[in-house]
Amino acid sequence: MDELDSYLKQLSELAKQHPPGSKRRIIAVTRLLAAIESSGKLYCQGKYDYPLEVYHEAIQAVRTYIFRSIDRYDPTRAKMMTWINQKLNLEFKSAIKKFQKEQQGEVSLSRKTSINDGDSQRDLEDTLTSEKTPFLSDCVRQLIEEDIEDIFKNKFIRGRPEVNFQAIALHMLDGYGGRVLADKWDIPEQTLYSFFRRSCKNFKPVFEKYLRE
Amino acid sequence: MPFLTEPLTFNVSFTTRLIRQAEEFSCEQKDAQKARQVYLNTLAVQAVQFYCECIGVETELAASDSWNAAMRTLMNVADLAVKGKGKLECRPLLLGDEVCHLPPETLEDRIGYIVVEIDEENYQAKLLGFSQTASEGRLSIRQMPSLEGLIDAIVDDIPETEQIPLSIEPIETNFVRLWQWFRDVFDESWQAPELVLAASYRGTATRQEHESLPRKKRVKLLDVGNHKIALLLQVTQVADTELDILLKIYPDDGNTLPQGLVMQLLDDSENVVMETQAGSADNFRALNFQIDTEELFSVKIILENIKVIEKFTS
Numbered sequence: 001m002d003e004l005d006s007y008l009k010q011l012s013e014l015a016k017q018h019p020p021g022s023k024r025r026i027i028a029v030t031r032l033l034a035a036i037e038s039s040g041k042l043y044c045q046g047k048y049d050y051p052l053e054v055y056h057e058a059i060q061a062v063r064t065y066i067f068r069s070i071d072r073y074d075p076t077r078a079k080m081m082t083w084i085n086q087k088l089n090l091e092f093k094s095a096i097k098k099f100q101k102e103q104q105g106e107v108s109l110s111r112k113t114s115i116n117d118g119d120s121q122r123d124l125e126d127t128l129t130s131e132k133t134p135f136l137s138d139c140v141r142q143l144i145e146e147d148i149e150d151i152f153k154n155k156f157i158r159g160r161p162e163v164n165f166q167a168i169a170l171h172m173l174d175g176y177g178g179r180v181l182a183d184k185w186d187i188p189e190q191t192l193y194s195f196f197r198r199s200c201k202n203f204k205p206v207f208e209k210y211l212r213e
Numbered sequence: 214m215p216f217l218t219e220p221l222t223f224n225v226s227f228t229t230r231l232i233r234q235a236e237e238f239s240c241e242q243k244d245a246q247k248a249r250q251v252y253l254n255t256l257a258v259q260a261v262q263f264y265c266e267c268i269g270v271e272t273e274l275a276a277s278d279s280w281n282a283a284m285r286t287l288m289n290v291a292d293l294a295v296k297g298k299g300k301l302e303c304r305p306l307l308l309g310d311e312v313c314h315l316p317p318e319t320l321e322d323r324i325g326y327i328v329v330e331i332d333e334e335n336y337q338a339k340l341l342g343f344s345q346t347a348s349e350g351r352l353s354i355r356q357m358p359s360l361e362g363l364i365d366a367i368v369d370d371i372p373e374t375e376q377i378p379l380s381i382e383p384i385e386t387n388f389v390r391l392w393q394w395f396r397d398v399f400d401e402s403w404q405a406p407e408l409v410l411a412a413s414y415r416g417t418a419t420r421q422e423h424e425s426l427p428r429k430k431r432v433k434l435l436d437v438g439n440h441k442i443a444l445l446l447q448v449t450q451v452a453d454t455e456l457d458i459l460l461k462i463y464p465d466d467g468n469t470l471p472q473g474l475v476m477q478l479l480d481d482s483e484n485v486v487m488e489t490q491a492g493s494a495d496n497f498r499a500l501n502f503q504i505d506t507e508e509l510f511s512v513k514i515i516l517e518n519i520k521v522i523e524k525f526t527s
Contacts, residue, residue: 022371023364026268030221030360037224052336056226060263063224067267136241140286169287175244178317193317200278200287207283 004039008032008080015070029067036084043085044092050099057095062088136211137173143210144169151206155199163187165199172196220342220359225260227336234259241282253305254279254291257329260338261293261303270367271296279303289316292323295367299324306341306354308332313352320347325366328352388526391448391456392506394429403431403446410443410463426450434465437474438519441465444512446525454506456527461499462491462514470495474516478502481509 015028036042047055065087073083144152144166156164163185171181178196182189239252258279265272276294278284292300302323306313313328326347330339342357345366389400409432430447447459460478464470470491477488478500489498504510506527514521 019371021269021368023368026364026368027221027361030223030268030364034219034222034224053229053232056228056336059226060228063263064267067269135243136282137243137247137286140283172287175246189317190320194321197288197318197321200284204281204284208281211282 004035004041005079005081008035009075011035012070012073012075012080020071025070026067029070032070032080033063033066036081039081041081041085042088044088046092046096050096054095054099055092057098058088058091061091061095065091139211140207141170141173143207144173149206151203155202157187157191157195160185160187163192163195165196165203168192168196168199221361222342223264223340223360225263225338225340227256227259227338231256231259231263232336238282238285242286247286250289251285253307253331254285254289254303256331256338257291257303257305257327258293260329260340261301261327264340265293265295265367268364268368288318290318292319295324298367301363301367302326302347303329304352305329305331308334311354313354315347315350315352317350320350323347325363326352327360327363328354328357330354388509388524390527391429391446391525392527394431394448395427395450399431403433406430406432406445409434410445433523435514435521435523437471437514437516437521440471440474440516442470442474442514444514444523451503455503456506457501457503458510459499459501460512461497463497468496469493470498471516474498474514476500477513477515479511479513479522483511485513486510 011028011032015025015032018025018028042059044055044058062084066084073080078086147153147166152166152169153164155166156162168181172178178189178193182192185192235252235255238255239248242248242251258277262272262274273294273296274280277292277300278288278290279292284290291303291305293303294300300323302315302319302325304313304315304319304326306328308330315326319326325343325345327343328341330341332338340360340363341354342352342359343361343363343366344352344358345362389403390398393399426449428447428449430445432443432445435442435444441464443463443465445459445461445463447461449457449459451457460476462470462474462476472491472493474491475488476490476498478486480486487500487502489500491498504527509524509526511522511524
C-alpha cells in the first residue's frame with residue numbers, strides 16, 4: 001500500500017469516527033475528496049470519447065455519493081481509489097445513456113422543423129421575431145422610469161429628495177459606479193449603497209408583482 | 214501526513230443544467246458586461262449550493278437576491294441564503310486572478326464570503342476559501358482562510374454525547390449458534406441461569422415446562438451503560454425445523470429494570486419485528502416467538518443512546 005492509499009484509508013476512518021452531519025466528518029470527507037481528485041489516479045474509461053459535460057455529470061454524482069456513503073466503504077475489500085473508480089465508471093455509463101437519450105430528442109426535434117415547406121418556415125421566423133421578448137433588464141428600467149405609483153422617486157435619502165431610488169437605480173443601470181454617484185451627490189459611497197440596498201429589498205415585492213404580469 | 218497541511222478546498226464540475234441556468238439568467242441582461250457579471254455570479258452561487266447539498270446543509274434560493282430577476286439586475290450580487298443561518302456571498306474569481314473585489318452592495322447582511330475560482334475553459338469551479346468579514350472590500354487568495362470556517366458557520370454542532378463512538382456503533386458480538394446448545398456446547402459468556410440470576414428469578418422461569426421437548430436455557434450478563442442486565446434465552450425445539458424462543462431481561466441486582474430500557478427483536482435485515490419497553494417498576498420484560506432453523510435474528514437492548522446487540526443463528 002503506497003502513501004496515498006494509506007492516507008485515503010486514514011481519512012475514511014477519521015470520517016467514520018464522527019456521526020453523519022458532524023463538522024469533523026464533513027471536513028474529513030472534503031479533505032478525502034480533494035486528495036482523491038488531486039492524486040491524478042481517477043480513471044474513467046472513454047472519458048474523452050464524449051463531450052466534457054458527460055464526464056461532469058458522472059464526477060458530480062461521485063462527489064455526492066462519497067459524502068452520503070462513506071460508511072459503506074470497506075477498506076478490507078478494496079483500496080479507496082478502486083472503490084471510487086468503480087463508482088465513477090458506473091456513473092459515467094449512466095451519464096452516457098442520459099446524453100444519448102437527449103441527443104436523440106434534439107435530432108427528432110430538428111427533423112420536425114426541417115420537413116416544413118418554405119412558406120411555413122418563413123411564417124415561423126416572422127412569428128419568432130415579432131414575439132421576441134424584451135430584455136428583462138429593460139422591463140426593470142421601464143418600471144422604474146414610469147414609476148406609476150410614484151414610489152421610486154419618493155424614496156430618498158433624508159433631506160436630499162434628488163438622491164432618490166429612481167435616480168440612483170437609473171444611473172446604475174446606465175453603468176455608473178457608486179463612486180461617481182457619491183461624488184456627484186457629495187455623500188459617502190457606503191451611505192449611498194446602504195440606502196440603495198435597503199430600498200431594493202423594500203421594493204422586491206413591487207418588482208415581483210409587475211414583472212410577473 | 215503531509216497532505217493534511219494543505220488548505221481545504223472543494224471542486225465543482227459544471228453540468229449542462231448548471232451552465233444553462235447561468236445562461237438563462239445572463240440572457241435577461243441587455244448590457245453585455247452586466248450579462249457576463251450575472252453569468253459568473255450564477256455559476257458561483259450554484260457551485261456553493263452544490264457543496265451545501267453534499268454536506269446536507271439546506272439552502273433557500275427563493276430567499277436569495279441572486280435568484281430574483283429584478284434584484285440581480287439592479288445589484289451585483291451572488292448571495293445564497295442558508296436556512297436558519299443567513300446569506301453567504303459566493304464571489305466568482307477568474308482563474309489566475311489573485312484578488313477578489315467585493316461589490317459594495319454585498320458588504321452588509323452577509324454571514325461570510327466564499328471565493329469561488331472559475332475555470333471557464335474547463336467548466337470547473339473551486340471553492341477556495343471563506344472569510345467572515347470583508348472590511349476592506351477585497352479578499353486576497355494568498356491570505357484567504359480555508360473552508361473550515363464555512364463549515365463552522367453553516368453546520369450545526371452535533372451534541373458531544375453523540376460523538377462518543379460507543380453510542381454510535383452498537384456493541385456487537387459474534388453469532389451465537391443455538392443449535393450447538395442442544396449438544397451442550399456453550400460460549401463461556403452464556404451461563405446456567407441458577408449460577409447467575411438472583412433468587413427472585415427462579416420461581417418465575419420454571420413454570421409451564423414441556424418435559425418432552427428438547428430445551429436449553431442460558432443467561433448472559435450485558436453491560437448496558439452503567440447497568441448490568443441479564444439476558445435469558447430459552448430455546449425449545451418444537452419441530453424438526455422450528456424453534457421456540459423466549460427472551461427475558463432481568464436487572465442483575467434483582468430489583469427493577471432501568472426505566473425506558475427497550476428490548477427489540479430484529480430480523481436478518483435488522484428490521485424491528487417486536488419490541489418491549491421497561492416501565493417504572495418492571496423486574497423483567499419478555500419476548501416470545503418462533504423461528505425456522507435457517508433464520509438469523511438479533512436482540513438489541515437500548516437505553517438512551519447506548520445500544521447492545523446480540524446476534525443468533527441456529
